[in-house]
Amino acid sequence: MSDKRTFVDTNVILYLFTDNDKKKNIAASLLSPANVISTQVVNENINVCLRKLKFGKEEAYAHGKSLLDTFNVVNLYPPTITNAFNLSIKYGFSYWDSLIVATALENNCEILLSEDMQDGLLVEGKMKIKNPFKDE
Numbered sequence: 001m002s003d004k005r006t007f008v009d010t011n012v013i014l015y016l017f018t019d020n021d022k023k024k025n026i027a028a029s030l031l032s033p034a035n036v037i038s039t040q041v042v043n044e045n046i047n048v049c050l051r052k053l054k055f056g057k058e059e060a061y062a063h064g065k066s067l068l069d070t071f072n073v074v075n076l077y078p079p080t081i082t083n084a085f086n087l088s089i090k091y092g093f094s095y096w097d098s099l100i101v102a103t104a105l106e107n108n109c110e111i112l113l114s115e116d117m118q119d120g121l122l123v124e125g126k127m128k129i130k131n132p133f134k135d136e
Helices: 010-017 021-029 039-051 057-070 078-091 095-106
Strands: 006-008 036-038 072-074 111-113 127-130
Touching: 006 095, 010 021, 010 039, 036 039, 036 095, 039 057, 039 072, 039 095, 078 095, 095 111, 095 127
Parallel strands: 006 036, 006 111, 036 072, 111 127
Antiparallel strands: none
16 A cells, blocks of 8 residues: 555454455455554454454454464554553543554554544654545
8 A cells, every 4th residue: 555664553454354345455455564563453353353243262363363474563562651641642542542653653654544543644743644445
């Protein structure tokens, strides 16, 4: 989708399991080691697979393993959490969204693909939030 360092949010990846072919294809096109996700994204995907999509553990964990094998996966650290507090207050993000934003910023991502946050918002003058499903 872009040659800029890109972080992919949980909500985008979960469209791999939708009946909407357009969104499913966009989500599938983002499966790349060039794109970044965090351990939070892996865990949130597994949680949604188990609780909302009613996957069995083997299927949900297989999905989680495929994310670990496919993306550039980064960790969360105490300074990431502290930064998330500040971003949540400054921009009004939910705590969980602010963790995604903080992690993406910490890992020098220029684009954050998310459906949950304001499309086009430039965060900290460095990273643009883009909704990959929004027609341009």
